[in-house]
Amino acid sequence: MKFNTKVIHGGQENIDPAYGSVMPPIYQTSTYSQSTPGGHKGFEYSRSGNPTRSALERAFASIENGNYGLAFSSGLAAIDAVIKLLEPGDEVISINDLYGGSYRLFKQVFEKYGIKFHFIGMENAETVENYITPNTKLIWTETPTNPMLNIIDIEAIGKIAKAKNILFAVDNTFATPYLQQPLNLGADIVMHSATKYLGGHSDVVMGALVVNDKDLADRLYFIQNASGAVCGPQDSFLVLRGIKTLHVRMQRHCENGRAIAEFLQAHPKIEKVFWPGFETHPNHEIAKKQMNDFGGMLSFSTKGNNYEQAIKIVEKLKVFTLAESLGGVESLAGHPASMTHASIPKEEREKTGVLDSLIRLSVGIEDIDDLISDLKQALD
Numbered sequence: 276m277k278f279n280t281k282v283i284h285g286g287q288e289n290i291d292p293a294y295g296s297v298m299p300p301i302y303q304t305s306t307y308s309q310s311t312p313g314g315h316k317g318f319e320y321s322r323s324g325n326p327t328r329s330a331l332e333r334a335f336a337s338i339e340n341g342n343y344g345l346a347f348s349s350g351l352a353a354i355d356a357v358i359k360l361l362e363p364g365d366e367v368i369s370i371n372d373l374y375g376g377s378y379r380l381f382k383q384v385f386e387k388y389g390i391k392f393h394f395i396g397m398e399n400a401e402t403v404e405n406y407i408t409p410n411t412k413l414i415w416t417e418t419p420t421n422p423m424l425n426i427i428d429i430e431a432i433g434k435i436a437k438a439k440n441i442l443f444a445v446d447n448t449f450a451t452p453y454l455q456q457p458l459n460l461g462a463d464i465v466m467h468s469a470t471k472y473l474g475g476h477s478d479v480v481m482g483a484l485v486v487n488d489k490d491l492a493d494r495l496y497f498i499q500n501a502s503g504a505v506c507g508p509q510d511s512f513l514v515l516r517g518i519k520t521l522h523v524r525m526q527r528h529c530e531n532g533r534a535i536a537e538f539l540q541a542h543p544k545i546e547k548v549f550w551p552g553f554e555t556h557p558n559h560e561i562a563k564k565q566m567n568d569f570g571g572m573l574s575f576s577t578k579g580n581n582y583e584q585a586i587k588i589v590e591k592l593k594v595f596t597l598a599e600s601l602g603g604v605e606s607l608a609g610h611p612a613s614m615t616h617a618s619i620p621k622e623e624r625e626k627t628g629v630l631d632s633l634i635r636l637s638v639g640i641e642d643i644d645d646l647i648s649d650l651k652q653a654l655d
């Protein structure tokens with residue numbers, strides 16, 4: 276199947292042998308009857324497995340071109356499961372520009388358990404090699420990164436990781452598998468905040484992991500069940516429904532994202548627009564190589580690096596909603612320094628460019644004229 280067919284049918288064969296329903300039933304049950312201990316039809320308790328969640332997990336695997344999918348109660352719960360593969364003394368090389376909540380989980384939860392994190396820029400893939408020690412067990416990256424839209428060469432880092440037998444995980448939340456499929460490029464683990472584009476409608480919080488290796492999948496399934504951060508059947512249904520329109524939504528997100536990036540770039544009050552589609556973006560060529568288009572996320576700063584001015588702009592927006600999160604059909608604006616990335620110390624976040632003047636946009640799929648007029652009136 277090609278991608279646009281997979282989003283609708285991937286992993287969904289024979290979904291309801293009982294009545295042939297086209298969508299999987301929502302199995303709103305915590306447990307399953309057994310004829311004798313162990314005598315069940317494949318499911319015994321919904322933390323361990325639920326048929327609606329299984330349908331979604333097969334869809335996750337299908338769209339990322341992987342063998343095994345796992346669904347969690349949030350994106351952070353999915354990341355939590357990955358880090359629980361490690362042991363005290365292990366080291367992780369992580370991208371330094373990443374979602375504030377991921378940074379907080381690494382620094383404030385897992386460092387307590389003796390796992391060491393190195394936060395570094397990976398725009399030049401070879402930089403990673405300088406931080407590898409015999410204890411390095413995981414390389415963690417986002418691409419495009421949140422919120423600076425840096426592009427990391429997945430294939431190049433995949434080769435470095437493979438040569439040293441280090442696990443390589445890519446948070447594919449911003450790109451989605453419509454734009455790039457990290458497992459095809461050498462990643463071992465793909466992670467999603469499915470809350471975002473996969474769900475697509477800002478009505479559910481969920482996380483996903485997809486892997487190819489059976490042993491790795493078994494270890495993650497063990498953690499998923501042992502730690503228990505699973506999602507419910509109703510939410511599984513919503514994300515399955517969201518995935519069915521991922522390709523058409525992404526197409527429009529990309530079109531609108533491009534038009535807004537170009538509008539902002541030409542605006543006299545704007546200092547800089549961060550969007551991988553510009554030829555002047557430092558890793559534009561890598562973005563072109565590994566992505567099918569450039570997505571609907573962008574960030575920009577206004578001239579003068581003025582906190583009050585940035586706040587005034589986001590308050591004035593009317594079609595764009597000022598809110599955390601991204602990837603829904605509606606356009607959202609955020610102020611990373613005080614919202615999504617407030618858990619990263621100011622000194623650390625400013626090193627990666629998350630200044631007080633930075634505004635992040637999740638460009639939705641509304642009419643482009645309304646979106647541009649809205650930005651224009653707010654900037655004026």
Ligand code: P1T
Pocket residue numbers: 349350351352374376377417421446448449467468469470480481482599600601609615
């Ligand atoms: O919010 P949750 O579903 O737990 O996912 C966390 C997460 C992980 N990775 C990336 C790249 C993310 O953007 C997120 C969540 N991000 C936001 C809420 C935000 O507004 O950036």
